[in-house]
Amino acid sequence: MGEEMLEETLANHRILSKIKPSVKLFNYIGDAPRIIASAGKQTLSPKEFSEIYGKMNKDKTMKWITELIRRGHGSPLEHSIYIFEITCSRVASHQLVRHRIASYTQLSQRYNDKYLRNMIMLAATKLGYENIEKNNIGEYMKILEETIDSSLSFWDMLEIIGEAFIVPPKIVKSNNREFLKQLLRSVKTYYSLINNGISYEDARFILPQAVKTRILVSMNARELLESFLPLRMCSHAQWEIRYIAWQLWRQLVKIHPEIFSYAGPRCVYMENRVRQQPCKLDEYINGKCEFIITRCPELVPREGIRKCINYASKDLWNSMGDEIIDT
Template structure:
């Protein structure tokens, strides 16, 4: 099970059990970068490489634009979002995803539908009622004896989906550069910012602090 963290409204982002890069992986990434710069045996410079020195080295590599070494650092998140936002999420193909399937029969409630924060309080009841109507329609076609593959086509894009996302630090920088901007879809923008918050809480924000989060 994912470890619990605070959540954004209607959007959930958590670390998986092994999702946080270890100190050793940070040191290994820096050592990998040093391989291309030092004419000496690997053991001679990696044995005394501290975490603080590794962070300094990786920060310099980012400044120089030599980001390939960041591919040795891997993050893994559990994300819950709407299916419409998930379609944009999985476009970042330099990552690995395992996503909840809607081909299995599910008992749905209105909590399984993401409510956009833009919905005004006076319209919230109507929005939720529309979601309930979608659920009723889905269940009606199941009750008629149709397979889930048929009935699920009545579900709307706001239906919630869960996924596990594994991504290396270099690709995550690209993800943040595209999705942490004000013109990104509001939901995936919130997911990106929550990921960055979790990363900073683990002392790994130095890998992304040059990116302007909006």
């Protein structure tokens, strides 16, 4: 690969990172696995929790958590908390808050249009503007109109859009400029309404659901293991929240492999409930563990489950293909 092509590829990957959702694990109880294992043992032991906890070493922790997962004994898993921040579209945030055993704090769209302003500033730079006057709504509209009518490349347009919107993988794959222009037109209409005296809280109704938002989420290990990850890591989940779930799982398994190595889509959750000994997600993916269930909850037959999981784990923005699973 030539140097120029390499630079272009790296630039495109940088742009793709802007139009995708992101997840950042912010905080958690560091000793959660030991606490969970001790809580599990406490249900069977007459000893005080402090004594059980004091004698709970790493090997015993792994043994007890594995047993909790195998038996479906979920209440000890609730003695944990994981706090993470997600940047996503309003489409994904609406799905996210359906998980009720969690706490949410979301960026207000009534008072904050920072993402949109950042997009306009980048568009102005691409068009050669200098010294953009802050809060000049008329100038914002002019910049947006020029961007819509410009001959900027698809990737330049995508980079601009990525400041404020999540863009579906298929739109990127098809180089759909009209989709990007429609997003820009919606923002122009938004500022036109504001310029004509409409309040921010009313003007926002015109914005597409693709607009970015930030949301702080707190979940315990039980909600993650039994609900969020099984539902949202599945290949049948919507692509954006599926990407979020896999990114979150990759961060969780690094800090607490004792718990989250066994997490996965619903097929993995279902399989681990019927096996004599549960298997880790990686063991299913690499073939070290074979599925014994005849089909997954989404009716994918046993022989197609591994392929289905591999598809679900893909970053569709980077792989740009394989949209249809042949199971």
